[in-house]
Amino acid sequence: MxxxxxVRSPWRIVILLLGFTFLYAPMLMLVIYSFNSSKLVTVWPAGQRAGMVSYCAMTR
Known part of the structure; x- marks a missing residue:
């Protein structure tokens, strides 16, 4: 039918993993950087709780 x-290539797993990494890495970075309460991406506040304040406020 x-x-x-x-196609039986040993590279197909590598290509598949690279494709998934290309798709999901930006989403993972958004989740990680959403906890940064600073206005600058490269500067993280000294206390880790500062980014959680907005998430705690949303649940109330």
Whole structure:
């Protein structure tokens, strides 16, 4: 029924992982940087609780 050849390459797993990394890495970075309460991306506040304040306020 389906006469397409099946590609059996050892690189297919590597390509698949690179593709998923390309898709999911930006989403992971958004989650990580959402906890930064500073206006600058490269500067993180001394206390880690500063970023959680807005998330705690949303749950109330």
């Amino acid at each position: 389906n006469n397409l050849p099946v």
